[in-house]
Amino acid sequence: MPVANIQVSETPLVLYTLRRADDALILGHRLSEWCGHAPMLEEDMALSNIALDLIGQARELYTYAAKVEGKDNDEDKFAYLRDVRQYRNLLLVEQPNGDFAQTLVRQFFYSAFADLYWRAMMTSRDATLAAIAAKSEKESAYHLRHASEWIIRLGDGTEESHARAQGAIDHLWSFTSEMFAVDDGERTLIDVGIAIDPATLRDRWLTTLANVASEATLSLPQNNWMQQGGRAGRHSEHLGHLLSELQSMQRTFPGLTW
Amino acid sequence: MVTALDSKSDLRQRAWDAAASVVDPEIPVLTIADLGVLRDVALRGDHVEVAITPTYSGCPAMNMIALEIELALERAGFHRPKVRTVLSPAWTTDWMSEEGRQKLRAYGIAPPQASGSRRALFGEQAVACPQCGSENTELLSEFGSTSCKALWRCKSCREPFDYFKCH
Numbered sequence: 297m298p299v300a301n302i303q304v305s306e307t308p309l310v311l312y313t314l315r316r317a318d319d320a321l322i323l324g325h326r327l328s329e330w331c332g333h334a335p336m337l338e339e340d341m342a343l344s345n346i347a348l349d350l351i352g353q354a355r356e357l358y359t360y361a362a363k364v365e366g367k368d369n370d371e372d373k374f375a376y377l378r379d380v381r382q383y384r385n386l387l388l389v390e391q392p393n394g395d396f397a398q399t400l401v402r403q404f405f406y407s408a409f410a411d412l413y414w415r416a417m418m419t420s421r422d423a424t425l426a427a428i429a430a431k432s433e434k435e436s437a438y439h440l441r442h443a444s445e446w447i448i449r450l451g452d453g454t455e456e457s458h459a460r461a462q463g464a465i466d467h468l469w470s471f472t473s474e475m476f477a478v479d480d481g482e483r484t485l486i487d488v489g490i491a492i493d494p495a496t497l498r499d500r501w502l503t504t505l506a507n508v509a510s511e512a513t514l515s516l517p518q519n520n521w522m523q524q525g526g527r528a529g530r531h532s533e534h535l536g537h538l539l540s541e542l543q544s545m546q547r548t549f550p551g552l553t554w
Numbered sequence: 555m556v557t558a559l560d561s562k563s564d565l566r567q568r569a570w571d572a573a574a575s576v577v578d579p580e581i582p583v584l585t586i587a588d589l590g591v592l593r594d595v596a597l598r599g600d601h602v603e604v605a606i607t608p609t610y611s612g613c614p615a616m617n618m619i620a621l622e623i624e625l626a627l628e629r630a631g632f633h634r635p636k637v638r639t640v641l642s643p644a645w646t647t648d649w650m651s652e653e654g655r656q657k658l659r660a661y662g663i664a665p666p667q668a669s670g671s672r673r674a675l676f677g678e679q680a681v682a683c684p685q686c687g688s689e690n691t692e693l694l695s696e697f698g699s700t701s702c703k704a705l706w707r708c709k710s711c712r713e714p715f716d717y718f719k720c721h
């Protein structure tokens with residue numbers, strides 16, 4: 297028997313919270329795919345640890361979204377019983393791992409943003425979001441340091457690692473502008489001080505990227521053709537495959553618990 | 555056994571002592587009081603409420619710690635205790651007690667440095683080897699066997715060691 301997707305009352309605050317939770321869960325899941333496959337033991341542990349932080353952030357955010365919504369949804373239902381179109385994560389975080397360079401470039405783009413974003417969100421007038429931000433900010437700063445060191449090592453490494461890192465930057469660049477965009481619903485939260493406007497972070501984000509890229513002898517693309525859609529539920533073909541794995545147990549054995 | 559003769563502050567102290575005896579399942583030399591994870595113990599009508607704060611968002615030890623607190627309080631005669639998680643203010647290694655730091659070092663884990671150094675993107679850190687005390691050490695990996703540790707190596711005694719990351 298097919299398992300029905302949950303219905304979500306998407307008020308601006310519920311939707312806002314789900315978007316950030318989905319970013320963290322999907323990127324955390326992607327990183328967990330490296331467990332047992334990373335190029336060396338230390339990185340296997342590093343990527344799994346970062347995945348753990350992100351999935352922990354997602355749990356806090358889903359739990360808060362459920363509380364705000366006030367129905368009988370919970371963190372598990374949000375994760376396991378929504379289909380592709382109900383997920384609102386950035387297109388960037390659902391992109392496949394590719395090679396190690398592609399995984400680290402994706403992580404670098406996201407962590408450089410998350411570090412700034414959560415630090416700014418610590419002043420949110422929503423006490424729960426501010427508290428989640430304070431924890432996430434510390435973790436993101438550490439993730440950024442790890443990713444930055446790898447970008448430098450790969451870019452300023454061998455001809456092969458340089459080419460792969462540059463290729464990953466060029467490939468993933470078009471997914472970055474979505475981080476700085478907001479819709480009307482989110483604008484209402486920004487106006488009352490619950491959310492912050494991510495567009496105000498773009499210059500600092502670019503500076504972080506430029507500093508690391510320069511040390512890594514890599515260059516940032518000049519083209520500005522960008523893809524968007526994740527925040528509105530329009531995803532790349534990759535997310536459905538990811539969800540089929542993430543949700544397979546719950547879809548096969550409805551109501552399964554540990 | 556809890557009797558009506560106990561004054562309220564004695565009771566609270568006994569509940570605190572019971573909760574504070576719970577150790578971190580991954581670093582069993584540290585109690586949750588040493589770690590600064592135990593934030594508050596309060597008497598609420600007929601039950602005790604304990605507030606804890608997670609170290610890292612995804613730390614899998616938190617569920618275990620909450621269960622251990624409930625068991626410790628039941629054993630001390632406090633029935634049906636409640637454990638509450640608080641996120642704010644966010645946990646920092648600056649809350650680790652001096653006693654906790656010494657226990658960590660004796661256990662072979664280098665204790666965390668002050669969190670002021672945390673934001674340095676490529677900051678140089680001097681972490682002393684917990685085995686021989688030498689500061690001639692190097693970072694092997696930013697991430698170690700648990701969320702809260704990084705992997706280092708001493709260049710003097712050649713021993714690898716865990717470093718409790720500052721957070």
